[in-house]
Amino acid sequence: xxxxxxxxxxxxxxxxxxxxxxxxxxxxxxxxxxxxxxxxxxxxxxxxxxxxxxxxxxxxxxxxxxxxxxxxxxxxxxxxxxxxxxxxxxxxxxxxxxxxxxxxxxxxxxxxxxxxxxxxxxxxxxxxxxxxxxxxxxxxxxxxxxxxxxxxxxxxxxxxxxxxxxxxxxxxxxxxxxxxxxxxxxxxxxxxxxxxxxxxxxxxxxxxxxxxxxxxxxxxxxxxxxxxxxxxxxxxxxxxxxxxxxxxxxxxxxxxxxxxxxxxxxxxxxxxxxxxxxxxxxxxxxxxxxxxxxxxxxxxxxxxxxxxxxxxxxxxxxxxxxxxxxxxxxxxxxxxxxxxxxxxxxxxxxxxxxxxxxxxxxxxxxxxxxxxxxxxxxxxxxxxxxxxxxxxxxxxxxxxxxxxxxxxxxxxxxxxxxxxxxxxxxxxxxxxxxxxxxx
Numbered sequence: 001x002x003x004x005x006x007x008x009x010x011x012x013x014x015x016x017x018x019x020x021x022x023x024x025x026x027x028x029x030x031x032x033x034x035x036x037x038x039x040x041x042x043x044x045x046x047x048x049x050x051x052x053x054x055x056x057x058x059x060x061x062x063x064x065x066x067x068x069x070x071x072x073x074x075x076x077x078x079x080x081x082x083x084x085x086x087x088x089x090x091x092x093x094x095x096x097x098x099x100x101x102x103x104x105x106x107x108x109x110x111x112x113x114x115x116x117x118x119x120x121x122x123x124x125x126x127x128x129x130x131x132x133x134x135x136x137x138x139x140x141x142x143x144x145x146x147x148x149x150x151x152x153x154x155x156x157x158x159x160x161x162x163x164x165x166x167x168x169x170x171x172x173x174x175x176x177x178x179x180x181x182x183x184x185x186x187x188x189x190x191x192x193x194x195x196x197x198x199x200x201x202x203x204x205x206x207x208x209x210x211x212x213x214x215x216x217x218x219x220x221x222x223x224x225x226x227x228x229x230x231x232x233x234x235x236x237x238x239x240x241x242x243x244x245x246x247x248x249x250x251x252x253x254x255x256x257x258x259x260x261x262x263x264x265x266x267x268x269x270x271x272x273x274x275x276x277x278x279x280x281x282x283x284x285x286x287x288x289x290x291x292x293x294x295x296x297x298x299x300x301x302x303x304x305x306x307x308x309x310x311x312x313x314x315x316x317x318x319x320x321x322x323x324x325x326x327x328x329x330x331x332x333x334x335x336x337x338x339x340x341x342x343x344x345x346x347x348x349x350x351x352x353x354x355x356x357x358x359x360x361x362x363x364x365x366x367x368x369x370x371x372x373x374x375x376x377x378x379x380x381x382x383x384x385x386x387x388x389x390x391x392x393x394x395x396x397x398x399x400x401x402x403x404x405x406x407x408x409x410x411x412x413x414x415x416x417x418x419x420x421x422x423x424x425x426x427x428x429x430x431x432x433x434x435x436x437x438x439x
Contacts, residue, residue, distance in 0.1 A: 004246035005006070005029045006428055009217065009236050010262075011253035013041020014057075014410050015398040017208055018417030019424075021215035026425050029244060030116050030217035033237065035224035035368045039212055042255065042369050043410065045205040047289045047361045051318050054203050055361040056286065056402075057373065057410050061194040063184075064411040065417060074210040077201045080298040080315050087158045088349040090302040092153030097348055099301065104189070108156040111188050113148055115181045122182035126404040128382045133175055138378045142169040160301035161188065164196060164249065165375065167304060167329040171281035173378040176407065183405065195409060199315075204410070212289040227263040228252060230393040249394045249424045253417060256280055256401040257370035268392060275377070275384045283364035283373040287326040287336035289346070289409070292354040295322045300349050308334035310347045313344045321356065334358025374401035375409040381407070389416070396420040 009020045012034035020032040038044070043057040059076070072076070087103040089096050117136075124130045136144075145155060159166055184190035200207055212219075226240040228250055231235035235250040248381045254262065255280045267273065292312075300312040312326040326342070328334050329365065336358055337339055363372040376385065388402045398420040403412025 002165060002235050004248055005031045005033075005218075006247065007249045007251060007424055008214065008235060008245055008247035009251040009253060010228065010237065010401070011041060011255075012036075012039040012212075012219070013255075013399070014043060014208060014211075014413035015252060015400065015417035015420075016041070016210050016251065016253035017215065018414050019253060019398055019421040020217035021211050022418060022421035023425060024216035026106055028428055030215075030219040031247065031380050032215070032219045033223050033225060033239070033245070034219065034221050035222050040205065040208055041205040041220075041253075041413075042363065043208065044361065044370070046268065046359070049318075049323065049357050051323060052203050052205075052240055052324070053359070054199065054205075054286050054290075055359075056204075056420065057193075058199050058204060058365070060200060060410055061198055063194055063272055063411075064406060066406070066414040067411045070207060070211065070414060071076055071200070073205060076207055076210070076439050078198045078318075079201045082316055084299045084313065086298045088298065088300045089157065090307050090348075091156035091160065092151070097349075103389045106115050107157055107161045109159055110148075110154055111149070111300045115159060115178065115186055115188050118178040118182040118186045121175070122179050125183050128404075132380065133270060133382050136174050136178065136383055139174040140170050141166065141172045144177075144235060145169065154304070158301045159303040163190075163301045163303065163329075164327045166310070167283060167372075167375065168281045169304075171377060172375045173381055176376050176381050178382065179407070185248050190202075220396070225262055227265070228395065229263075230395055231263040232393075249396070249427065251396050251398050251420045251424065253398040253413075253420075255369050255371065255399065256374055258368060259368070264392075264395070266393065271384045272387050275380050278377055280371060280374045280376060282372045283331060284328070284337050285328045285331045285362040285364070286336075286356055287328065287334075287342060287360045288317075289323050289324040289325055289342055289355055290325060290357045291322040291346075292356050293321060294351065295350075298350065300346070303331040307348065308341075312346065312349075320416065330365050331362050342387050356361065375408065376410045389419075396423060 007026035007030045009016045009032045018031050024030040044055045087100045105388050180191050181188045224240045225242045229236045235247045237245040259276045297314040310329045315325045337360045342358045385402045388397045398416035400412035405414030406415050
């Protein structure tokens with residue numbers, strides 16, 4: 001075999017590209033190993049419907065320190081989406097409509113009740129040791145909703161305010177919802193703006209391509225990894241084709257739901273293995289729709305299981321038409337590539353809407369993601385993910401799924417990739433490992 005690289009980075013999403021860039025620019029030899037034929041991971045962009053469209057992670061914000069630093073570094077701004085003037089929502093078995101302000105007035109009392117204790121449980125962001133979450137850590141979303149004793153209408157209305165992020169009320173941990181709100185001062189509306197409003201100007205590809213262009217790492221595409229073994233003095237990465245790649249250290253930047261496909265030696269902690277075996281429950285599809293004409297900018301919400309489309313929004317005008325982005329939490333309810341099916345679903349809310357074309361990315365069936373953004377099961381956010389932020393011998397993990405603050409988003413991917421690179425650089429430079437990860 002060849003002489004070992006200083007670092008092998010497995011996974012070329014934002015976390016892996018960040019780690020590979022930072023380490024290679026610091027003078028270390030790096031190989032970046034990616035199963036797909038492209039970089040980006042769960043952020044992916046295509047030229048479809050006559051436009052450049054993000055098929056995965058999209059939204060960022062100036063309050064996110066890591067992503068904003070990268071955007072400023074490469075001179076990239078944020079695109080301005082359409083200003084929504086009409087809202088539609090399904091609640092209590094009926095479709096309602098009004099202005100966004102009217103919807104907010106109806107939903108705010110419910111959101112205030114749901115998130116009232118968010119800051120009490122999470123007073124310091126990223127520091128789970130400072131949080132006494134014993135009372136809520138094993139609770140699901142459904143547990144909190146049941147405690148509020150809501151009517152069927154108010155239950156649906158509340159879920160609508162979290163619709164894009166709710167895939168299963170009984171499998172998603174309450175703690176992550178409270179934590180997301182706590183990051184933004186307990187204000188769910190502020191979190192929603194950060195997590196789902198501002199796209200990158202030119203798309204996510206513009207940023208990650210700029211980051212990759214700075215990297216000096218050797219990149220190997222179409223190279224799925226089967227095993228990662230820490231032999232004490234070096235790492236041996238074995239690909240599914242049987243090739244063995246040696247490195248002094250490794251960064252594993254794979255989605256949580258993919259880790260069960262990779263053998264890691266020595267074995268991970270039992271709690272980590274259990275979380276990997278369980279997987280997370282977010283299995284969405286993202287559908288882009290070209291709608292005829294420049295329609296009034298609208299937003300649609302519907303609870304999971306009660307309608308095929310859980311969120312839809314008029315994103316921008318394009319060549320006289322409107323581009324609409326839809327999220328479906330149960331992919332079995334709608335074929336997003338079937339124009340007529342998507343049109344029927346949207347006409348439940350806007351009867352005269354005319355769909356010209358659609359394109360769909362089903363993240364649940366994607367073989368190298370096996371799901372969308374992470375939402376941890378009860379207990380995993382606070383008790384298990386922190387274990388993965390610690391070194392496992394010469395292996396460090398990275399990715400939005402285990403982030404201490406930006407959990408589930410591009411911010412978390414960059415956050416963890418940068419930290420893993422910093423820690424490994426210290427070890428390679430003889431400074432020894434110093435844990436900077438928030439636990």
